[in-house]
Amino acid sequence: MTATNAEARFESVPAVRQGLADVKYLADEGIAGVVYLADRLQKPVLVEGPAGTGKTELAKSVAQLTGSRLIRLQCYEGLDESKALYEWNYKKQLLRIQVERNDEDNATWTEIEEDIFAEPFLLTRPLLEAIRATDPVVLLIDEVDRVEVETEALLLEVLSDYQVSIPELGTVRATQVPLVFLTSNNTRELSEALKRRCLYLHLDYPDLEREKEIILARVPDITDSLADQIARVVRSIRQLELKKAPSVSETLDWARTLLLLGAKEIDEAQATETLHILLKYQSDIEKAAKELSAAAS
Amino acid sequence: MTTTSPMLDVLEGFIQELRTAGLPVSLTENLDAMEAVQHIPMEDREAFKYALAATLVKSHSHWKAFETVFEVYFSLRRPAPGESLDELDEGDGNVRFDESGSAAGGAMDSLSPEELAEMLYRALLNADEATMQALARQAVTRFAGMEPGRPVGGTYYLYRTLRNLDLDGVLERLMDTSREQAGGELTSLEERLETDEYQDRIAKLRQEIEAEIRRRLVADRGPEAMARTLRKPLPEDVDFMHASRDEMAMLRRTIQPLARKLAVRLARKRRHGRKGPLDFRNTMRHSLSYGGVPAEPKFRYPRPAKPEIMVVADISGSVAAFARFTLMFVYAISSQFSKVRAFVFIDGIDEVTRFFEGTEDVNQAVHRVNTEADVIWVDGHSDYGHAFQVFWEKFASEVGPKTSVILLGDARNNYHSSQAWIVKELRQRARHVYWLNPEPRSYWDTGDSIVSEYGVHCDGVFECRNLRQLERFVEQLG
Ligand SMILES: Nc1ncnc2c1ncn2[C@@H]1O[C@H](COP(=O)(O)OP(=O)(O)OP(=O)(O)O)[C@@H](O)[C@H]1O
Ligand SMILES: [Mg+2]
Numbered sequence: 001m002t003a004t005n006a007e008a009r010f011e012s013v014p015a016v017r018q019g020l021a022d023v024k025y026l027a028d029e030g031i032a033g034v035v036y037l038a039d040r041l042q043k044p045v046l047v048e049g050p051a052g053t054g055k056t057e058l059a060k061s062v063a064q065l066t067g068s069r070l071i072r073l074q075c076y077e078g079l080d081e082s083k084a085l086y087e088w089n090y091k092k093q094l095l096r097i098q099v100e101r102n103d104e105d106n107a108t109w110t111e112i113e114e115d116i117f118a119e120p121f122l123l124t125r126p127l128l129e130a131i132r133a134t135d136p137v138v139l140l141i142d143e144v145d146r147v148e149v150e151t152e153a154l155l156l157e158v159l160s161d162y163q164v165s166i167p168e169l170g171t172v173r174a175t176q177v178p179l180v181f182l183t184s185n186n187t188r189e190l191s192e193a194l195k196r197r198c199l200y201l202h203l204d205y206p207d208l209e210r211e212k213e214i215i216l217a218r219v220p221d222i223t224d225s226l227a228d229q230i231a232r233v234v235r236s237i238r239q240l241e242l243k244k245a246p247s248v249s250e251t252l253d254w255a256r257t258l259l260l261l262g263a264k265e266i267d268e269a270q271a272t273e274t275l276h277i278l279l280k281y282q283s284d285i286e287k288a289a290k291e292l293s294a295a296a297s
Numbered sequence: 298m299t300t301t302s303p304m305l306d307v308l309e310g311f312i313q314e315l316r317t318a319g320l321p322v323s324l325t326e327n328l329d330a331m332e333a334v335q336h337i338p339m340e341d342r343e344a345f346k347y348a349l350a351a352t353l354v355k356s357h358s359h360w361k362a363f364e365t366v367f368e369v370y371f372s373l374r375r376p377a378p379g380e381s382l383d384e385l386d387e388g389d390g391n392v393r394f395d396e397s398g399s400a401a402g403g404a405m406d407s408l409s410p411e412e413l414a415e416m417l418y419r420a421l422l423n424a425d426e427a428t429m430q431a432l433a434r435q436a437v438t439r440f441a442g443m444e445p446g447r448p449v450g451g452t453y454y455l456y457r458t459l460r461n462l463d464l465d466g467v468l469e470r471l472m473d474t475s476r477e478q479a480g481g482e483l484t485s486l487e488e489r490l491e492t493d494e495y496q497d498r499i500a501k502l503r504q505e506i507e508a509e510i511r512r513r514l515v516a517d518r519g520p521e522a523m524a525r526t527l528r529k530p531l532p533e534d535v536d537f538m539h540a541s542r543d544e545m546a547m548l549r550r551t552i553q554p555l556a557r558k559l560a561v562r563l564a565r566k567r568r569h570g571r572k573g574p575l576d577f578r579n580t581m582r583h584s585l586s587y588g589g590v591p592a593e594p595k596f597r598y599p600r601p602a603k604p605e606i607m608v609v610a611d612i613s614g615s616v617a618a619f620a621r622f623t624l625m626f627v628y629a630i631s632s633q634f635s636k637v638r639a640f641v642f643i644d645g646i647d648e649v650t651r652f653f654e655g656t657e658d659v660n661q662a663v664h665r666v667n668t669e670a671d672v673i674w675v676d677g678h679s680d681y682g683h684a685f686q687v688f689w690e691k692f693a694s695e696v697g698p699k700t701s702v703i704l705l706g707d708a709r710n711n712y713h714s715s716q717a718w719i720v721k722e723l724r725q726r727a728r729h730v731y732w733l734n735p736e737p738r739s740y741w742d743t744g745d746s747i748v749s750e751y752g753v754h755c756d757g758v759f760e761c762r763n764l765r766q767l768e769r770f771v772e773q774l775g
Contacts, residue, residue: 013337013344033337033344034351040336041329048357077565148565186357186554187561196325199351202360208497232490239493241660243553268486283658292486 009039009066009179016065024217025054025061026210034201035062044159044180046144046195049203051185052247056142058203059181063138068179071133072140073126075147084154085164087123088116096121117168127158131174138179144194145184152194155182159197206248208235214248219255229266230255237278237288246278254278268293304334311370314524315353318362319531322353329353339371346371358532358551369524372512405435413439418467421498422474429498433505436462441510445517450526454510464499471495533765537619537735548622549660551764556629559772563633603635604728604774605699609688611706612672613643613679619735619761620705621663626767627703628659635699640692641666642684645674648692679709681751682716689719693726701729701774704755707736708748715747721754730754733761733770 010016017032027035035058038045047055063070073084081087093116100112124132130139141155158164162174182198184190206214212231215222230251238245246254254277263270272289279285308331316322329352337348346367354363408416413435420428437443440461441454475491476483483491515523530536532551535544608627610620624639631637631653638650647670652662674683696702702723724730732755734741734748741748752758759770 013341029341029343030347033341033347036344037333037336037348037351041332043329045351046355187558189356189558192321192323195355196323198355199329200355201347201351202357229490232494233486235497236489236493241550266486268484271486283656287658292489294485 010036012036019065020061021217023061023064025057025065026206026213026217027058028206028210031058031201031203034199038179038199041199042177044182044198045201046182046184046190046198047201047203048184048186050205050245050247052249053203053205054248055181055183055203056140059138059140059142059183062179062181063140066136066138066179068136068138069133070138070140071126071130071178072142075141075143075145077146077148079147079151081154083125084127084151085125085158086128086166087125088168089121089123093121119169122166122169127155128164128172130178130180131158131162131164131172133178134175136176136178138181141180141182143185144182145187145190149188149191152191156193156197159194205238205245208232211235211248211251215252215255218252219259222255222259223264226258226263226265227255230258233266233271233292234278236292240284240287240291242279242284242287243281244279244284250278304339305331307370308334310520311349311366312353314366314370314521315363318366318524318528319534320354320359320362326353326355362529362531365527365529366524368508368511369515369520369527372508372515405431406438408435414463414467417462418470421467421495421502422471424498426501429502430505433502433509437506437509437513443510443513443517451507451510451514454514455507458506458510459503464503468492468495468499530763533768534763536762537622538615538762540618545618548764549625552622552625552629555764555768556626559768560630560633562772563630603633604701605636605697606634606774607638607640607692607696607700607702609640609642609646609684609702609704611643611679611681611684612641612667612670613677616705616707616735617667621667622764623703623705623733623761623767624663624666625659626771628653628662630771639666640688641670641672642679642681642688643672643674643677644680644683645672646684646687647671678711679706680713681706681708681710681747682714685716685719689722693723696723696726698726698728700727701731702727703774704730704732704751705735706732707734707746708732708741708751709745710747712745715750717747717750717754720751724754724756729756731756731770731774732758733767734758735761737762 010019013029013032013036016036017027017029020027020032020035034045037043047058049055060070062068096116097112100115126139127141130137144152144155159180162177163171165171182194205211208231211234212227215227215230216224219227234246234251234254254274257274257277258266258270261270261274271292275285275288279288312322312327312330330349333348333352334345337345339345349367350360350363354360405413405416413432416428417432419425420432436458437454440458442457443454472488472491472495475487479487511523532547535548537548540548606627608624610624612620620641627634627637627639637653638648639653640646640648649666649670652665652669653659656662674680704720720730732748732752736746738760740746748758759766761767761770
């Protein structure tokens with residue numbers, strides 16, 4: 001490892017869990033364990049799992065918990081070096097060339113080149129920014145499965161050596177190892193090379209207790225008993241064979257809606273009428289409505 | 298790092314077993330795991346387990362396999378109240394096979410069967426986990442009838458234990474209690490939520506019992522032998538033709554996410570496929586920002602048309618499951634094709650496209666295919682020749698240059714005439730004709746299998762025994 005080893009950020013696994021809870025992110029021991037390990041092993045974490053299970057939020061919450069700046073690289077198809085790492089500001093470079101040309105004592109090309117491939121002409125993009133940061137940062141590479149396999153290669157140097165090579169300038173090394181989170185919705189298999197460099201965390205739907213705690217933490221003014229009931233209904237619905245199971249964010253939307261409607265507790269009619277907030281496919285809504293109003297088997 | 302620590306020895310065997318089970322663990326990952334265990338003590342069970350998984354398992358579909366091996370190698374039991382870890386572990390980290398003398402077991406040994414049943418009911422009613430654990434142990438001691446060295450699997454002991462606990466009866470009683478507490482009746486929503494809650498508690502108890510049996514078996518046989526008996530194929534390698542009921546259910550659940558992934562990949566491939574010829578105008582337009590130098594060549598992207606698919610599937614006996622999964626899979630990504638039509642046959646053939654139209658529920662449609670399709674002509678034994686003949690007469694005119702025809706089956710034709718010329722003719726008309734065979738390649742053309750007679754007229758014949766192979770095939774279709 002090239003970067004210097006800074007102080008460990010976390011004292012223990014329970015400390016991570018408590019710290020996350022303090023910023024309203026409810027983790028289980030497994031999640032907390034992986035975050036703790038990421039710091040100790042100085043390795044990035046690849047977080048995979050269904051939509052809306054708190055992957056992005058985990059990175060944000062860790063940033064908040066450690067008092068770090070969050071640097072986010074949002075991935076998309078066609079993302080390239082110039083948007084992920086750095087880019088030369090060629091407009092500014094052209095201008096500079098013009099100026100130097102008009103100068104009386106003509107500069108040689110080598111001199112010009114040295115001039116324009118220097119710091120002031122460099123546009124820093126998220127990966128380089130995270131490497132060069134001197135303040136504490138958390139780097140979030142969000143939805144990495146959206147970039148093409150070939151583009152993944154851009155990330156490898158950053159993820160394993162915490163450095164960026166810029167041919168014209170040399171290698172920029174991190175002075176501190178940032179915490180790095182990559183998220184993926186698993187729309188494609190990521191390369192072996194990328195996975196090898198990361199710790200892997202699969203975020204699934206939370207269990208009943210944790211989901212209830214999430215609702216209580218994220219929906220102000222909700223009562224304990226309503227939160228409990230919501231979590232229970234959601235658990236039942238997730239057991240059905242659906243095209244798309246409700247995510248945590250959908251649970252929260254549903255909780256907010258029910259609260260707005262002034263519900264004290266959930267009855268069948270209300271549940272059925274608001275199912276479209278929880279479920280996105282018509283066939284799922286129908287199936288769930290039928291199951292909830294039919295007596296249990 | 299000391300290499301002599303007992304933990305690292307266990308870890309070595311553990312990782313060896315993961316590899317044997319098919320997980321691709323690289324050297325780096327092995328080293329990471331060794332480092333990870335220095336930071337998280339084994340007593341923090343969940344964190345420890347996740348730490349190992351984080352370094353060793355990089356695909357969620359391998360989680361179950363990991364968990365099984367983990368349980369075998371690190372089957373440390375949580376202490377019951379009043380029991381310390383040391384008492385449990387006797388120094389070597391193992392549970393004794395016969396526990397009748399142990400402290401926690403002893404307290405329950407004297408209970409009558411009725412008292413034990415009552416205790417179980419109370420524990421489940423109050424979600425009293427500590428008592429449930431102790432009960433699980435007691436139940437195994439009392440009912441499983443485990444004897445050292447006996448060559449029986451864990452499922453046998455589990456069955457014997459559960460049979461004696463009558464958990465269905467307990468559930469009834471729990472529900473009755475809930476109804477009473479609610480003043481006689483529950484709404485159907487409440488019924489459902491209560492049932493789900495109790496079933497969840499019962500499932501936990503069951504897991505506890507399974508774990509206890511496993512721990513004792515490991516104590517008796519050692520982890521290597523135990524892991525060997527528990528080894529199962531990874532989901533992507535489960536053989537369609539020999540899948541158990543549980544594996545079938547697991548495959549059904551795997552298909553949707555797999556199909557979603559594949560659909561995204563195919564759509565992307567179409568958009569960003571091979572680079573086409575240079576787009577001169579676009580290149581010049583962009584060159585303006587480089588002072589007229591065409592520094593950034595732009596290409597035209599061809600947009601290949603979506604293919605049209607016709608699936609023709611044998612749904613008789615042993616290949617039925619394979620046909621089912623293939624149909625599910627193809628329909629799950631049907632948005633990637635301009636049209637999908639499905640035909641099923643045994644000795645007669647029927648178009649079943651109608652079952653899939655106007656519904657999002659592929660499972661349901663496949664169920665209707667199985668129960669409603671008209672596929673018997675004479676005796677309900679596969680007759681590829683006759684089925685193809687009818688297909689040719691009725692539908693050949695609809696096969697065109699955009700159609701990919703996919704024939705599914707083991708080509709076991711019961712010695713009927715093959716009518717292979719039809720496949721040849723189809724290939725003339727269609728864009729492609731493929732054959733997918735769910736049998737291992739070594740069985741092809743043995744007995745009454747005549748796959749090569751058809752195969753010579755196809756663009757490709759593929760062995761398609763599991764999801765891994767099916768996915769690979771469908772990917773190259775799009
Ligand atoms: N463990 C949790 N604690 C608190 N809130 C959570 C937790 N998990 C999810 N949430 C809530 O769910 C919302 C959605 O989470 P997030 O955006 O992180 O999902 P995601 O997994 O990144 O989804 P996507 O794959 O769609 O990007 C968050 O804004 C947060 O409010
Ligand atoms: Mg996200």
